[in-house]
Amino acid sequence: MLAAVPGLVTGISFIYFVVPFAALMAYVSIFVDYKSFTRYLLWLSAVFLAYVGSAVLAHPNWSAALTATIIPHLDARPAYWLGAVGAADR
Numbered sequence: 720m721l722a723a724v725p726g727l728v729t730g731i732s733f734i735y736f737v738v739p740f741a742a743l744m745a746y747v748s749i750f751v752d753y754k755s756f757t758r759y760l761l762w763l764s765a766v767f768l769a770y771v772g773s774a775v776l777a778h779p780n781w782s783a784a785l786t787a788t789i790i791p792h793l794d795a796r797p798a799y800w801l802g803a804v805g806a807a808d809r
Contacts (some may be wrong), residue, residue: 721740722736747789
């Protein structure tokens with residue numbers, strides 16, 4: 720996921736960013752002080768709270784969203800099952 724962002728910004732395939740970002744993350748996790756590393760990870764987790772805010776600002780139909788969360792919708796089309804198997808494979 721980290722390599723996909725510069726790929727989207729630059730238009731270059733994300734494949735070219737995978738190895739540099741993996742090397743960067745390996746370097747940071749091995750050589751950077753743990754206390755400063757956790758501070759950055761804390762801010763990164765705070766960024767993910769934006770998903771909660773965007774869900775509220777989207778004004779969804781909350782009853783339909785909660786119902787779909789608890790009771791899944793199944794479809795008989797082959798494309799649906801192909802997508803479901805592909806999503807489960809990750």
